[in-house]
Amino acid sequence: MRHRDSDAMWLWWISVVGDLWFGVTWLLNQITKLRPRKCVPSISVLRDHLDQPDGGSDLPLLDVFINTVDPVDEPMLYTMNSILSILATDYPVEKYATYFSDDGGSLVHYEGLQLAAEFAASWVPFCRKHCVEPRAPESYFWAKMRGEYAGSAPKEFLDDHRRMRAAYEEFKARLDGLSAAIEQRSEACNRANGKDKEECANATWMADGSTQWQGTWIKPAKGHRKGHHPAILQVMLDQPSKDPELGMAASSDHPLDFSAVDARLPMLVYIAREKRPGYDHQKKAGAMNVQLRVSALLSNAPFIINFDGDHYVNNSQAFRAAICFMLDPRDGADTAFVQFPQRFDDVDPTDRYCNHNRMFFDATLLGLNGIQGPSFVGTGCMFRRVALYSADPPRWRPDDAKEAKASRYRPNMFGKSTSFINSMPAAANQERSVPSPATVGEAELADAMTCAYEDGTEWGNDVGWVYNIATEDVVTGFRLHRTGWRSTYCAMEPDAFRGTAPINLTERLYQILRWSGGSLEMFFSRFCPLLAGRRLHPMQRVAYINMTTYPVSTFFICMYYLYPVMWLFQGEFYIQRPFQTFALFVVVIIATVELIGMVEIRWAGLTLLDWVRNEQFYIIGTTGVYPMAMLHILLRSLGIKGVSFKLTAKKLTGGARERLAELYDVQWVPLLVPTVVVMAVNVAA
Numbered sequence: 001m002r003h004r005d006s007d008a009m010w011l012w013w014i015s016v017v018g019d020l021w022f023g024v025t026w027l028l029n030q031i032t033k034l035r036p037r038k039c040v041p042s043i044s045v046l047r048d049h050l051d052q053p054d055g056g057s058d059l060p061l062l063d064v065f066i067n068t069v070d071p072v073d074e075p076m077l078y079t080m081n082s083i084l085s086i087l088a089t090d091y092p093v094e095k096y097a098t099y100f101s102d103d104g105g106s107l108v109h110y111e112g113l114q115l116a117a118e119f120a121a122s123w124v125p126f127c128r129k130h131c132v133e134p135r136a137p138e139s140y141f142w143a144k145m146r147g148e149y150a151g152s153a154p155k156e157f158l159d160d161h162r163r164m165r166a167a168y169e170e171f172k173a174r175l176d177g178l179s180a181a182i183e184q185r186s187e188a189c190n191r192a193n194g195k196d197k198e199e200c201a202n203a204t205w206m207a208d209g210s211t212q213w214q215g216t217w218i219k220p221a222k223g224h225r226k227g228h229h230p231a232i233l234q235v236m237l238d239q240p241s242k243d244p245e246l247g248m249a250a251s252s253d254h255p256l257d258f259s260a261v262d263a264r265l266p267m268l269v270y271i272a273r274e275k276r277p278g279y280d281h282q283k284k285a286g287a288m289n290v291q292l293r294v295s296a297l298l299s300n301a302p303f304i305i306n307f308d309g310d311h312y313v314n315n316s317q318a319f320r321a322a323i324c325f326m327l328d329p330r331d332g333a334d335t336a337f338v339q340f341p342q343r344f345d346d347v348d349p350t351d352r353y354c355n356h357n358r359m360f361f362d363a364t365l366l367g368l369n370g371i372q373g374p375s376f377v378g379t380g381c382m383f384r385r386v387a388l389y390s391a392d393p394p395r396w397r398p399d400d401a402k403e404a405k406a407s408r409y410r411p412n413m414f415g416k417s418t419s420f421i422n423s424m425p426a427a428a429n430q431e432r433s434v435p436s437p438a439t440v441g442e443a444e445l446a447d448a449m450t451c452a453y454e455d456g457t458e459w460g461n462d463v464g465w466v467y468n469i470a471t472e473d474v475v476t477g478f479r480l481h482r483t484g485w486r487s488t489y490c491a492m493e494p495d496a497f498r499g500t501a502p503i504n505l506t507e508r509l510y511q512i513l514r515w516s517g518g519s520l521e522m523f524f525s526r527f528c529p530l531l532a533g534r535r536l537h538p539m540q541r542v543a544y545i546n547m548t549t550y551p552v553s554t555f556f557i558c559m560y561y562l563y564p565v566m567w568l569f570q571g572e573f574y575i576q577r578p579f580q581t582f583a584l585f586v587v588v589i590i591a592t593v594e595l596i597g598m599v600e601i602r603w604a605g606l607t608l609l610d611w612v613r614n615e616q617f618y619i620i621g622t623t624g625v626y627p628m629a630m631l632h633i634l635l636r637s638l639g640i641k642g643v644s645f646k647l648t649a650k651k652l653t654g655g656a657r658e659r660l661a662e663l664y665d666v667q668w669v670p671l672l673v674p675t676v677v678v679m680a681v682n683v684a685a
């Protein structure tokens with residue numbers, strides 16, 4: 001384009017470079033979508049292969065990780081529902097163990113988990129007897145649609161359902177009253193035995209009334225506050241016996257008849273890792289690394305599935321579905337993780353804040369699935385344990401695998417625990433080879449949960465979940481892909497897992513900020529996709545470049561949005577009328593881009609609304625949030641701590657109306673300042 005004003009050269013250059021950037025990123029985004037792949041698990045084939053005629057099963061062992069921090073920001077009811085859905089899922093009970101990590105170290109969680117384990121004793125057999133779905137009671141009792149009855153006792157169903165619901169209401173009430181009960185009890189105990197000793201006058205007491213809680217106290221005290229308390233480990237439910245044990249027949253104080261169903265419960269463990277001031281505890285990734293070590297010592301399953309505290313199992317076949325891909329004879333052995341999409345319950349009908357993110361989950365990830373596999377998105381993902389230990393995938397292993405291992409593993413890579421290191425070879429084995437809890441000493445378990453354990457090791461770097469980056473998920477997935485592993489995307493009907501989404505715009509924007517800041521940070525770290533070796537598929541590399549550089553677009557987009565300001569300075573700028581050929585080009589290009597968008601949503605089975613929301617939030621992100629993400633990187637490069645992993649609050653609300661009311665509860669967010677400026681400028685111009 002010609003121009004007459006050499007003073008405005010810089011504007012012209014920004015526009016040319018911007019157009020180039022848009023063109024190139026658009027192309028890079030398209031080429032990663034050229035070979036999308038949908039995978040469907042065949043659970044019936046898995047059953048044919050692994051279920052034995054006597055009711056036993058050859059399914060591999062599985063460790064389930066679930067994380068929570070704060071019983072208020074992450075309501076306990078959700079967390080306990082997740083626990084119940086996991087305990088009731090359709091996987092052989094003796095083959096899986098659940099590790100509940102409580103980063104807050106609070107007694108409320110501990111006792112809440114105890115209550116859940118107690119309630120599970122009737123909830124789980126109930127689910128098995130009547131084959132109910134979903135197996136998280138809160139969603140089950142409030143589900144509008146129910147499938148056909150699939151259980152073994154249709155006549156008893158209505159009665160059992162009614163009784164179970166009453167029991168659940170009682171469970172909920174007890175859960176609700178837990179905080180108050182603990183407070184009352186502690187006050188009473190302190191009055192009785194704390195008076196004489198000054199330092200424990202504020203103690204929080206456990207249910208027996210004679211033991212002080214090791215973790216955080218309601219009234220924080222030295223060694224008993226958030227960020228400073230010893231490690232706690234409690235096996236809440238022991239490893240069950242190998243053979244089915246039928247439940248109790250109906251009686252007066254136990255009206256449900258479980259005499260024909262297996263009443264065993266899977267193993268359940270409570271973990272609160274040690275916290276000490278002066279240590280960076282590395283949030284979720286740090287918590288999961290502790291779970292990884294503790295589970296290695298207790299059950300050491302070759303597969304692991306992880307959940308955020310607010311995500312529950314919605315389809316009880318989901319664990320089996322993931323196993324289908326892990327054991328798949330084609331490329332199962334090279335699969336490091338199987339990622340399920342994140343689905344959410346409490347989003348408003350029009351998905352105002354684009355929480356469902358359908359374009360990402362149902363289009364982008366399927367594109368990746370055709371290359372080396374989807375990225376890890378944080379929750380609802382099954383891992384192969386040895387991959388997390390940074391082993392090579394079989395296809396990249398030299399002929400003599402053992403030797404290769406010895407050379408790859410550097411001294412002190414995994415820390416000092418010999419029991420942990422001894423557990424490693426067995427983890428590669430898909431058969432059970434479990435040291436029973438008795439063989440691992442308490443001291444060793446405690447050692448695995450200390451803050452100092454990871455000092456000077458490769459944990460958080462080449463071992464376990466990666467940290468020191470605002471988001472742990474994409475980068476951990478990247479490390480696995482870089483080592484040559486693949487991943488598989490698994491969407492199923494009904495949804496495998498469901499969770500809760502941020503309740504209001506503020507939380508949602510901070511979430512986007514964390515993701516974009518973390519991605520950009522990854523690009524400038526040693527996990528930059530440009531630095532990966534040849535094991536990373538070329539197209540996968542392109543995809544990771546897209547995934548880590550997208551916030552940069554904000555610069556050009558904001559410039560374009562601010563250009564109309566020119567109209568406000570009459571006489572200062574020479575504005576050329578668009579000529580016809582140019583206008584034609586613009587129209588054709590826009591039409592093509594929109595058309596491709598349409599084809600994409602058609603193929604992925606999405607609606608126009610999903611697409612509109614995606615575009616809309618992209619604009620809100622690029623104007624409001626990504627500039628902050630860029631700032632974050634700038635601060636980090638200057639050695640200042642930028643965005644941190646702020647917990648996303650999910651509030652618990654009663655009725656649907658109340659819940660939606662919160663959507664409009666827009667708090668003033670500095671993040672929206674640029675967006676508002678852009679809007680004002682455009683309107684004025």
Ligand SMILES: O=c1ccn([C@@H]2O[C@H](COP(=O)(O)OP(=O)(O)O[C@H]3O[C@H](CO)[C@@H](O)[C@H](O)[C@H]3O)[C@@H](O)[C@H]2O)c(=O)[nH]1
Nearest residue numbers: 067068069103283284287308309377378379471511647648
């Ligand atoms: O110190 C901490 C902080 C968080 N968490 C847990 O981490 C999970 C995720 O945190 P949340 O605040 O819910 O983040 P979201 O924005 O909801 O999470 C999305 O984005 C994260 C990456 O930024 C991913 O890890 C998540 O899986 C993904 O759901 C929750 O279960 C927390 O309990 C901890 O265990 N310890």
Ligand SMILES: [Mn+2]
Nearest residue numbers: 308310499648
């Ligand atoms: Mn979440």
